[in-house]
Amino acid sequence: xxxxxxxxxxxxxxxxxxxxxxxxxxNEIEVKMLSAGxxxxxxxxxxxxxxxxxxxxxxxxxxxxxxAAFAASPSLYHLGGVSNGTITPLLNEGTIRPLDDLVAEYGxxxxxxxxxxxxxxxxxxxxxVNTQHLQYRADILKDLxxxxxxxxxxxMAAAEKIQEAGVVDYPLGATLKSGWNLAQDFVNMFYxxxxxxxxxxxxxxxxxxxxxxxxxxxxxMTPYLDPEYLVxxxxxxxxxxxxxxxxxxxxxxxxxxxxxxxxxxxxxGLVETAAAPLATADGPPATxxxxxxxxxxxxxxxxxxxxxxxxxxxxxxxxxxxANNEAAIWLVPGYEPGRFATGAIETLSAQPSPPAYPSTxxxxxxxxxxxxxISDYLTGAKDAETALADIEAAxxxxxxxxxxxxx
Amino acid sequence: xxxxxxxxxxxxxxxxxxLFIAFPLVSVFTQSFYNVQPEFEQVEVxxxxxxxxxxxxxxxxxxxxxxxxNGNIKTTTxxxxxxxxxxxxxxxxxxxxxxxxxxxQLMTIDFWKALRFTLTFTLxxxxxxxxxxxAIALAVNNAARSLRGPVIFISLLPFIITPxxxxxxxxxxxxxxxxxxxALERWLDKDIAMFxxxxxxxxxxxxxxxxxxxxxxxxxxxxxxxxxxxxxxESAIIDGANRLERLRYVIVPHLMPLIIFIAIIHLMxxxxxxxxxxxxxxxxxxxxxxxxxxxxxxxxxxxxxxxxRASASAMLTMIGIVILLILPLRRTWRDHKGSH
Numbered sequence: 185x186x187x188x189x190x191x192x193x194x195x196x197x198x199x200x201x202x203x204x205x206x207x208x209x210x211n212e213i214e215v216k217m218l219s220a221g222x223x224x225x226x227x228x229x230x231x232x233x234x235x236x237x238x239x240x241x242x243x244x245x246x247x248x249x250x251x252a253a254f255a256a257s258p259s260l261y262h263l264g265g266v267s268n269g270t271i272t273p274l275l276n277e278g279t280i281r282p283l284d285d286l287v288a289e290y291g292x293x294x295x296x297x298x299x300x301x302x303x304x305x306x307x308x309x310x311x312x313v314n315t316q317h318l319q320y321r322a323d324i325l326k327d328l329x330x331x332x333x334x335x336x337x338x339x340m341a342a343a344e345k346i347q348e349a350g351v352v353d354y355p356l357g358a359t360l361k362s363g364w365n366l367a368q369d370f371v372n373m374f375y376x377x378x379x380x381x382x383x384x385x386x387x388x389x390x391x392x393x394x395x396x397x398x399x400x401x402x403x404x405m406t407p408y409l410d411p412e413y414l415v416x417x418x419x420x421x422x423x424x425x426x427x428x429x430x431x432x433x434x435x436x437x438x439x440x441x442x443x444x445x446x447x448x449x450x451x452x453g454l455v456e457t458a459a460a461p462l463a464t465a466d467g468p469p470a471t472x473x474x475x476x477x478x479x480x481x482x483x484x485x486x487x488x489x490x491x492x493x494x495x496x497x498x499x500x501x502x503x504x505x506x507a508n509n510e511a512a513i514w515l516v517p518g519y520e521p522g523r524f525a526t527g528a529i530e531t532l533s534a535q536p537s538p539p540a541y542p543s544t545x546x547x548x549x550x551x552x553x554x555x556x557x558i559s560d561y562l563t564g565a566k567d568a569e570t571a572l573a574d575i576e577a578a579x580x581x582x583x584x585x586x587x588x589x590x591x
Numbered sequence: 592x593x594x595x596x597x598x599x600x601x602x603x604x605x606x607x608x609x610l611f612i613a614f615p616l617v618s619v620f621t622q623s624f625y626n627v628q629p630e631f632e633q634v635e636v637x638x639x640x641x642x643x644x645x646x647x648x649x650x651x652x653x654x655x656x657x658x659x660x661n662g663n664i665k666t667t668t669x670x671x672x673x674x675x676x677x678x679x680x681x682x683x684x685x686x687x688x689x690x691x692x693x694x695x696q697l698m699t700i701d702f703w704k705a706l707r708f709t710l711t712f713t714l715x716x717x718x719x720x721x722x723x724x725x726a727i728a729l730a731v732n733n734a735a736r737s738l739r740g741p742v743i744f745i746s747l748l749p750f751i752i753t754p755x756x757x758x759x760x761x762x763x764x765x766x767x768x769x770x771x772x773x774a775l776e777r778w779l780d781k782d783i784a785m786f787x788x789x790x791x792x793x794x795x796x797x798x799x800x801x802x803x804x805x806x807x808x809x810x811x812x813x814x815x816x817x818x819x820x821x822x823x824x825e826s827a828i829i830d831g832a833n834r835l836e837r838l839r840y841v842i843v844p845h846l847m848p849l850i851i852f853i854a855i856i857h858l859m860x861x862x863x864x865x866x867x868x869x870x871x872x873x874x875x876x877x878x879x880x881x882x883x884x885x886x887x888x889x890x891x892x893x894x895x896x897x898x899x900r901a902s903a904s905a906m907l908t909m910i911g912i913v914i915l916l917i918l919p920l921r922r923t924w925r926d927h928k929g930s931h
Contacts, residue, residue: 251894268640273894276656277664297646301639310641362875384633384652411787412767414875420767475641515641532643540640544653545631548893556701556886559875565699574699581678586895587628587667588654 207235207498213491215239217478218246218253219265222438224312224476227508232499246270254279259481262492267476268300271308272543280479282307286493293497298515300477310477311500312438312512315460315538316372317471317527319425319440320432322456324351335462336376336401336470339432343408346431356408357421357433360562365417367554368472372434373398375539376463376470386546386588388579391572399561399568401463406562414559425455434460434471437528441510444524457527459534469531472541475515546588553579616909623675623902629656630665675903679883702904705880706911712796712879713861713915719801720857721850724808729838731809732816743813750806758870761799762786789876796867796877804860808853815849816842848926851919858915863908880908 214237219225221242229240243249246265251273253260259279266274274280282305287294291309300308318333325332325342328349333339343355359365374381379394406413410424422439424430426449442448443455460469478496480489502518509520513528521529531538541547553575561571583589631654639648656664681700688697698704731742749757764771765785776783785791819842827837843850865881868874874882887901 247892248890251890269892272892273890276894278658278662297641297644299639299646300641301637301646301648303634303636303638313641361872366875386654410767411784413787415766415786415872424767473640473642529643537642537647540638540647540649542651543893545656545893545895546654548891548895552886552891552895556874560699563875565695582895582897585626585628585675585678585897585899588631 206231206503209235209494209498211235211237211491211495213237213488215263215488215492215495216261217241217263217265218243218250218261219263219478220244220246220267220476224438224508224512224514225265227504227511228311228478228499231501231504232495235495235498238495250274251277251279254481254483257483258485259483262481262484262488263496264479264481265476266308266479267314267474268541269474269543271300271479272545272548274479275302275307276545279482280307281482281489283309283480283493286480286490290490290494290497293501293517295515295517298477298500300475308477308479309496309500310475310515312476312514312516313528313532314436314438314474314476314513315471315528315531316434317437317440317460317531318432318458319435319443319455319527320458321352321428321451321454323454324431327351332456332458333432333461334459335465336404339434339461340404340408343405343432347408352431353429354408354410354424355431356405357416357424357430357435358405358409358413359416359418359421359433359435360402360409360413361417361420362414362559363555364551365555366414366558367551369402370398370554370558371541371551372460372471373401373463375472376467378464378467381542381550382546386583388550388576390550391569391576395572396568397463399558399571402558403562414562426450437513437525437531440524440527441522455524457524459527459530460538468536468538469534471531471538473532473538474541476512545586546583549582549586549588550579553582619902619905622898623906624670624672624899625668626671626675626899627666627668630667631655632657671899675899676907679900679903679907701878701883702880702907705878705883708793708877709862709864709880709911711793712800712864713858715797716800716804716861717854717857719797720804720808721853723801723805724853725812725846727805727809728812728816731813746809747806749802750804750810752803754803754866755870757803758799758866761795762871765795786871786873789873792871792873792876796864796871796873799867800861800864804857808857811849811853812846815846819845848923851923855916855919855923858919859912862912862915880904880911884908 217229217232217238217240219229219240219242221244225242229242232238232240241261247270250264250266250270254264254274255277264274264280284306287299287306294309298310299306300310318339320332324346328345330342330345331338333342339356346352346355358369360369374390374394377394377397379390379392379398381388381390383389410416418436418439421430421433421435422442425433425443426445428450437457440455440457444452446452460471462468463470480492484492500516502516505514505516505518510522510524513521513525557571557575557578560566560574561568566574580589633652634655635650636653636655637648637650639646659665679702681702684700685697685703688700698707727746731739731746734742763769766772772783772785785795823841824837827841832840863881864879865885868877868879868882884901884904887897887904890896
């Protein structure tokens, strides 16, 4: 575990070994990829490397590097791993190419669900989806005779029972690390209450009932959390699960499988997943849908683009998925949803369905303002309305500076 | 020395200083008065993303930057005067807080919250670094010769650790049930959460910085101690001065220029406190001025960064350092003039 964490913290280079055992063709043009560094990317990069002449940089700081690297001419990488949250700067600057021709010629094996269409053009090939779902200790809920909670009210009620029973250190875990994670939790909850962040002219619309409800639900969680919740990110919550310290959390689906890693987890076989809880009885699950996928740089020659695209098809084939079935909720044909995928699939197929995370220039600014502003409410420095008003003010300042709002 | 020879010696470093210090400074100064904005257009965009079992498509109005004929984003540069400084300092909110007489309201405004912490941090660590550094130097100086090497080596270790790594190590020792927190909990027999409130985090930060920087002060003082005039010390002993009096009337006056030197370096360094905030993930409770600049500068997922405000915030940090340095520098200047 330590080794893997270290590897994820820095950059990992996976280089083709020259043994093209399981690749359908031999790649002759050098292709480079920059992507995030979690398990699924490692699996895809390894599969691509089988074709030779391929080099992947798996780096968790990819989102800071990508826009500049792709803007260079020629682009420093041919392929980029993106998510719906990080594709925006590449789209805005026009540094990735439409893939319609390449898909028509080489992409017969891709499923239509994988083709990310923006403005009618295929701009990325998705490989997996991610979302938050409710992860829970089935043994604890069963011992205490509790149903699996479906709404946040039920989550709090169950947390109260678990707290009274005193079977774990803290009934709940949450990814509330100040900054990006904290803002993301608000985004989930706010959508759960039916809010929308900005209007058509990019003015903020969060200081309303939905915003206050979202904040209050977040605060209602805090008595059941580790008091250090403002530093707790996904890895921290995942470890709390593995060490048997918490009983429930609304956590990223991609983190679930870690509960079954022998030698690292003390709760192997005890963790189950269900749909992300609802904020209101008839609303969508309080979460957002994310996809991860691959884009091809615009500033490279057409031959390089063809070679790069053929690698995508090879990297996202059935063989890779069957070898790494548990690493993600794959969109690739041949994926067999496992035990841990239950929650994510229930979330994704819920009616009304949760929205995809809206990646826009305005949302980027809003996410930052939220990440910096919400903790003042949780620590008690401000009440909900003041906190939301200040976040709106901070957003307006940045939006004016960025040129999104004109006076 | 002939002027020509002088220039030949000094020229290269002058050039380097212009290139790496003066030019970026002027550039940041200028950028703080200008704002570069992309031109946006409102377009209706249909986005199709994976769903279960089939794709879901949504049509939304989005703001998208306009491209010029070369495929670059069209931007316009405006002169905005002091707007970026006003946005960082937020005087209207400060005014409201002062009218309400509310310190806690003032402390919710980023810049002032950061300034409060930065100043406390700088001014608390300064005497501690000098005191601890001097204490180690005196201890080593009085230690048996055979012990000195190993003791110097061990005392220097904290200084050679990269600050971010050092602060992360402290974070891991204390976060959750980290070994030191667990030890404290067992000893005090109560539940402790070091990262749940501001004051414990600040205490850890002070501790970490003193632990990290004191060896630097120690090395300088130790070198200084080797030059103390032994005759003066001996005559002080003959005059009946005890240990403390010798320290106060002989050693400290001798080391004064070094104390000023360390104070200047430390003021400059600790006013730029940054690694602790990142390493301890303390943004919810404690932020520093340098972290504020970083936060403006770091791009979000959509690629936005607030360059003007980052420049303004950087300039304000520099002004702060200059103000802090005026006192010790004036003293050095007086001493310097007096010695001629």
